[in-house]
Amino acid sequence: MFAYGHHYFDDPDGDREMFLVYPAHRAFQEPIAQPFDFPVAGQKTMRLWVVPFVIDAVESRLELPAQCQLQLRSLQ
Numbered sequence: 001m002f003a004y005g006h007h008y009f010d011d012p013d014g015d016r017e018m019f020l021v022y023p024a025h026r027a028f029q030e031p032i033a034q035p036f037d038f039p040v041a042g043q044k045t046m047r048l049w050v051v052p053f054v055i056d057a058v059e060s061r062l063e064l065p066a067q068c069q070l071q072l073r074s075l076q
Helices: 002-008
Strands: 017-023 036-038 046-054
Touching: 002 046
Parallel strands: 017 046
Antiparallel strands: 036 046
8 A cells, every 4th residue: 555655646745645445344334543644755644544335225435534635525
């Protein structure tokens, strides 16, 4: 993930957040509270959030922590 972030984040001043998405289950219903921070010399810190994806017959959704910069919009 660290190498992937270095390769794809070409704007050193932009938000540098990555998301590792796992299917939600009984023991993993909410995002891990704190990101894994990867300081990079001369650039903003890269952050890795671990978040659950809830698969539901009515509404599937990604559970994001309030502190992350990503804002999801409904596709409807």
